[in-house]
Amino acid sequence: MPIGRVGRPHGLDGAFVVEHASDDDRRWQVGASLHVDGAPATIEVSRRVGSGRRAIRLDRPVERGAELTVERSELPSPEPDTYYAFQLVGLVVVDEGRDPLGRVIAVHPGAANDNLELEDGRLVPLIEDAVRSVDLEGRTIVVDRGFLG
Known part of the structure; x- marks a missing residue:
């Protein structure tokens, strides 16, 4: 599961800013x-930098833009009635009469709520109603x- 991306260098100790941490x-x-x-890599240094962003140094050199991930099995179980986007x-997606409306192709974060994107481009707000x-x-x-939007 993605947890961030290697960003620009930070300081002189080999640390970098984690993008999308x-x-x-x-x-x-x-x-x-x-x-x-x-x-595999191990974190050797971890600190907060400007605007609360995360900067880390790993036990080996890495290229800018590289994806940082963890195994799905390492993720904590979500609370009841909450889900990881990848799930x-x-x-x-079906309506209340069980008529198919399409498959979820993405989950988009939003200011007020996240949205499910269906394969035809329609959006469904992730709200209880x-x-x-x-x-x-x-x-x-x-x-x-x-x-449906």
């Missing part, structure tokens, strides 16, 4: 393991058709 501070602790473009991508239920095992999301 995960908000989970446990990911950035000294000694934490992660993957850089699929290869929703690919699910079939619009999303009636999510069944991960059944691979379906039931929505109120009136909220």
Whole structure:
């Protein structure tokens, strides 16, 4: 699972700013393991820099733009009725009459709420009134058709 991307260098000690850094501070602790473009690495230095951004140094050199990831198995279980975005991508969206509306191709963050993007480009706001239920095992999301954008 992506947790950030190698950004510009920060300081003279080999650290870099993490772009699109995960908000989970446990990911950035000294000694934490992660993957850089699929290869394992360990965090040696971690600090907050301007505007609260995260800067880290790893146990090996990395290229700017490289993706920082962790294994899905390392993610904590979400709270009840909450989901990771990756869990929703690919699910079939149906209306309350079970008529198919399409598959989720992306989850977009928003200022007020996130939105599910269906394969035809329509958006469904991730709010309680619009999303009636999510069944991960059944691979379906039931929505109120009136909220399709």
